Structures are given as structure tokens and as C-alpha cells.
Amino acid sequence: MLKVYNTLTRKKEEFIPQEPGKVGMYVCGVTPYNHPHIGNARPFVTWDVIKRYFRRRGYEVRHIQNFTDMDDKIIRAANNEGVGCEVITDRYITGYFAAMEQLNVQKADLYPKVTEHIPDIIDMVQKLIDRGFAYELAGDVYFRVEKFPEYGKLSGRKLEDMQAGARVEVDARKANPMDFALWKSAKPGEPFWESPWGKGRPGWHIECSTMSLKYLGETFDFHGGGSDLIFPHHENEIAQSQCCCGNYHSFAQYWLHNGFITIDNEKMSKSLNNFITVPDILKLYPGEVVRFFILRTHYRSPLDFSEERIKEAQAGLLRLRTAYDNGNAMLEKAGSAETDTELAETADRALADFYGAMDDDFNTALAIGYMFTLAKEINTYVNNVVNKQACFDKVHFQRLMSVYSEMAAVIGIFEGSLELPAADAEKGMAAEAIEALIAERAEAKKAKNWGRADEIRDSLKAQGIVLEDSAAGTKWKRA
Ligand SMILES: [Zn+2]
CATH class of the missing domain: 1.20.120.640 (Anticodon-binding domain of a subclass of class I aminoacyl-tRNA synthetases)
Incomplete structure (x- = not known):
């Protein structure tokens, strides 16, 4: 008997599919504005194993995973480089697939993008307004959390406690400080779409409700992601989907969340300079090793x-x-x-x-x-x-x-080589890999992406490679 730990009920439950022999799963994908870090890779490797296992047990699996290809961070990255958002998203979606291929992650059945689902999203927001679960405020649309009595059931939070903890500067126009945006009016210079509420773009949470409804139906089996998504993202998805469908038992039946990754027992963060991207780690270790490293720990446990x-x-x-x-x-x-x-x-x-x-x-x-x-x-x-x-x-x-x-x-092992094609084991990182990083750093500097430029310098330093910048370019040596 297959048992899964369901975040919603906080216990292991027997898995009973909606339809015998079939599994529908929705996984929150990436926001393609930079390379995925090692913590981002964990859920995708985890879901890949789960999917492989179901298929091996004879289930027909349908796996939907979105790309959040419109977001503040994407707009900022595009403005920094002076290019359109799609230049940024195309680049990092390509990068995502390249990294996943090396990790032996099999493709989802469909990768819906926000920018290709605006009419569906507008329909869903309108439905929520029509049913009294959402309201418009000067071009923005908010979800009315007080109308959903079960709000907080996934994260185990109570609305009263959340309100008490809400920050002072919350928008006083909102009916409840926890009301969240379904649609945001466009700020000057931002990409926008026409809508019944004026020019704007979707809030973050609504896309996953819209896409799972469209491709998996009102009720499906699994919804997953990193545990950092439980609140507010998944909590809000539940509220939107169940209120839109008028059924508090619809939407995902089993919620799976993977644990955090720490680096040398510290939280990963840019300020600690321990932010390891998947492409960087794949220059040092074969993809299968990284995959195997992730899977040697149970997906819910913390992974150092x-x-x-x-x-x-x-x-x-x-x-x-x-x-x-x-x-x-x-x-x-x-x-x-x-x-x-x-x-x-x-x-x-x-x-x-x-x-x-x-x-x-x-x-x-x-x-x-x-x-x-x-x-x-x-x-x-x-x-x-x-x-x-x-x-x-x-x-x-x-x-x-x-x-x-x-x-x-x-x-998902024994599928790739355990050799690093470009690395020279004796000398550490291969010259080609170092040159490629230096070229990427020069590009980043040209684009005034100082964060990425510093990240590359620091990650090389950690490998014992010292960079010397001069008017003629960048030279490197092994320390
Ligand atoms: Zn999502």
C-alpha cells in the first residue's frame, strides 16, 4: 500500500487516486530570471522520482509544471540589461531545461506559461468577483480571505493570528490585511495586458489555480513544491481554486512539500556568498552525482x-x-x-x-x-x-x-556518464569551464548585473581560482 505524507492533514495517508490507474500532478515551476540554485533543483528531482515510481507501478501520470514568466524580478532583470522580458525568460528557461537534463529529470507533459494564459486568468478572477470572493480597488483585484472560512488550513495558521502579525504599512484600502492580489494594475513602464479592470498583470498565485484547473480539472491528485511555498502561495491557491469551483473538497487531494537545503549547515543566501547555482555545481560534479546526492536524503528532511x-x-x-x-x-x-x-x-x-x-x-x-x-x-x-x-x-x-x-x-541513475567531460581531476576546475565563467562575468558586468558578476568571482575563489581584472581583460590563476 502506497502511503504519502499530506501537508494538508499532517499525516501519512493511503494514496487513493481520483481515477483508478491515473495520477494527476501539478508542480510549481520556476520564475526564470536567473539560474536555479541547488535548493531549486531539489523539488524537481524529487518529483521526477515520484513520477518514475508511479509509472513503474503502472500508473498513467499527467504532470503539469508552470513557468512564472511575468514577475517583478523578471522586469527588473530586463530593465537592468535593457532588453525585453522575453529575452530574460527565454534565456533562463533554456538554462533550466539544460540543467534538468543533466540531472536526468524527465520532462513534464506540459509547461504552461503565465503570458500564454492571460485570458484564462482574467476569466477566473472575474468568476471570483462575480461570486463575491474578490473585489476591485482602483485597478487592482484582491481576494477576500474572510469569505473563505478554511483559509489557513494548509499552513495551520489562523486568520486572526495572521492579521495581528500583519505589518503596519499594509494597504489600508483592503478589507482585510491578508487579502491578496489576484490582478495588479500596471505601473509606468511595466508590461501589461488589457482587462476589465484596466491595464495590468496577474498576481503570482492565480496562475497556478488557473493552469491546474485548465489542465487537470477541478480535483486532481498531487500538488507539490518546496516547503517555502506552503504559505502564502499554496494557501492562496487553495482559497482561489476552491472558492471558484464552489467546492471545499476540490483541488489537490495530496500536498507534498520538500525540505530546505542548507550549505555547510547555514541557510543559503546571497549575502553569505554561499549561493550555489545548478550550472555552477554541474561544472564541478556530473549531474547524476548531484541527483544522487539529493535523493540520498528523504525529500522531507533538511538536506545539507x-x-x-x-x-x-x-x-x-x-x-x-x-x-x-x-x-x-x-x-x-x-x-x-x-x-x-x-x-x-x-x-x-x-x-x-x-x-x-x-x-x-x-x-x-x-x-x-x-x-x-x-x-x-x-x-x-x-x-x-x-x-x-x-x-x-x-x-x-x-x-x-x-x-x-x-x-x-x-x-534515475546509470543514465549518464560519471565523468566530467571538461574537468581535469588533478587540477580541479577545467580551464574551459573557468574561461566560460569569466566570459559570463564580463557579460554580467556589461549588463550592470553586479550581483551575478560577484557571484561568479566568489564561486571561482571558492575553487581556488583568483581573478585579476585589468584594462586588457580578466586573467586568472590557481591560488
Ligand atoms: Zn504555484
Whole structure:
């Protein structure tokens, strides 16, 4: 029986799909205004494993993941570079897909964008106004939280407490300080769309309600994201969707949230200079290592990123991969007997254990533990046949290997190379990778994106690479 921890009920529940044999999932995607950092990658790797697992268990999965391609941060980035918003969003959407491909993250069925769904969003906002759940204020539209008695049910907050904690400078025009924007009137110089309330653009939360309704229907199975999205984003999505549909039991049935990532036990932040982007980390470690590092910890637990821990993950993955390669090499040889029936029993037991772990709220940490057990069995068997000239029961060994491959396919490993194409292991970071970063930094400086320029200098410094700027350009050396 598959059990999942539901943030909404705060307990593990048996998974019962809306429609037998089918799973609908909506995952909040990225705001493409910069490269994803390592914390952003965690939910996508997590959802990828969950999706792989469902497919392996025979479910038909429909996975929708949005791009928030209109947002204050995108507008700011576009203004800084003097380009249109779509130049920024195209660049970082491309970057997102490139990073995910290296992490073996399979594509969603659909990646709806806000800018392509404005009429749907306007319809939904209008419906909420018509039903008395929203009101217009000088070109802005707000959701009236007091009209939804269950507001706060996901995050476990009470409206009274939230109001008491609201900051003094909240907009006094609003009926309740917690009322949130569904539609924002355009400020001068901002992109806008025409609407019944004048020129403006959608608030952040409404897009996910609109897109999940459009592509998954009023009620679907999973909604997920990082735990930082529980409040206000997901709380507001629930309010909008359930009020629009007129059904407090509609919308997502299971809410899954992954834990935070810390860097060397500290919170990740630009000011601490420990902000690690996925493209930067992928210059140092193969994508599969980063993926494996993420999945060695259960998705709800906090995950600490440190050089030591990612090196451990690298060594662990290499051990699993070596057993896989050795086992497959064995299968090239001719078999000599069919006597080792216990091999098949070992395989079946390992698979049952593995599925048991995955059935327990997708416990990849435990499931990977069972892969290590099986890897040991494979190594021992290969060693006995090769070095001790034991009989080779190819039929039963094949069963063992197919179970091992099945596990790997769920975890999403053994799909890429464990070599860094450009890196020179002896010298640390490869010259090409350093030059590429320096070129990117020069671009960032030209665009007056000082934050990114500093970020690159600091991340190189952390790798022992010192930059020297002069009128002739930037030179580098290894410290
Ligand atoms: Zn969302």
C-alpha cells in the first residue's frame, strides 16, 4: 500500500487516486530570471522520482509544471540589461531545461506559461468577483480571505493570528490585511495586458489555480513544491481554486512539500556568498552525482550541502555503478549451470524491500540503501565466478541484474556518464569551464548585473581560482 505524507492533514495517508490507474500532478515551476540554485533543483528531482515510481507501478501520470514568466524580478532583470522580458525568460528557461537534463529529470507533459494564459486568468478572477470572493480597488483585484472560512488550513495558521502579525504599512484600502492580489494594475513602464479592470498583470498565485484547473480539472491528485511555498502561495491557491469551483473538497487531494537545503549547515543566501547555482555545481560534479546526492536524503528532511557530502555521494554512486558494469560484463559470458536459485530469491526480496521503502512516502534514502545491499550481492557473485571459478548461473544472475536495473530506473541513475567531460581531476576546475565563467562575468558586468558578476568571482575563489581584472581583460590563476 502506497502511503504519502499530506501537508494538508499532517499525516501519512493511503494514496487513493481520483481515477483508478491515473495520477494527476501539478508542480510549481520556476520564475526564470536567473539560474536555479541547488535548493531549486531539489523539488524537481524529487518529483521526477515520484513520477518514475508511479509509472513503474503502472500508473498513467499527467504532470503539469508552470513557468512564472511575468514577475517583478523578471522586469527588473530586463530593465537592468535593457532588453525585453522575453529575452530574460527565454534565456533562463533554456538554462533550466539544460540543467534538468543533466540531472536526468524527465520532462513534464506540459509547461504552461503565465503570458500564454492571460485570458484564462482574467476569466477566473472575474468568476471570483462575480461570486463575491474578490473585489476591485482602483485597478487592482484582491481576494477576500474572510469569505473563505478554511483559509489557513494548509499552513495551520489562523486568520486572526495572521492579521495581528500583519505589518503596519499594509494597504489600508483592503478589507482585510491578508487579502491578496489576484490582478495588479500596471505601473509606468511595466508590461501589461488589457482587462476589465484596466491595464495590468496577474498576481503570482492565480496562475497556478488557473493552469491546474485548465489542465487537470477541478480535483486532481498531487500538488507539490518546496516547503517555502506552503504559505502564502499554496494557501492562496487553495482559497482561489476552491472558492471558484464552489467546492471545499476540490483541488489537490495530496500536498507534498520538500525540505530546505542548507550549505555547510547555514541557510543559503546571497549575502553569505554561499549561493550555489545548478550550472555552477554541474561544472564541478556530473549531474547524476548531484541527483544522487539529493535523493540520498528523504525529500522531507533538511538536506545539507557540503563538499564532503557531495564527494561521499560521488563515491557511493561510483560503487553502485561499478557493480552494475561488472554484472553486465558477466552477462556477456556463457552460463554453466542453473543451480543458484537463491539468487532469484535474493532478487525478489531486494525488490520487495525497495518497493516497500518507496511505498512509505517515497523513501529514496532507504530504497538506495537496498540498492547498496544488492550491489554487494552482485559483487560477491561476480567475484566467486571470476576469481574462484564457481559455476555461473546466468539465468538467475540475469534476474538479479534486471531487479538492480529496475531500481536504478526508478532512482534515475546509470543514465549518464560519471565523468566530467571538461574537468581535469588533478587540477580541479577545467580551464574551459573557468574561461566560460569569466566570459559570463564580463557579460554580467556589461549588463550592470553586479550581483551575478560577484557571484561568479566568489564561486571561482571558492575553487581556488583568483581573478585579476585589468584594462586588457580578466586573467586568472590557481591560488
Ligand atoms: Zn504555484
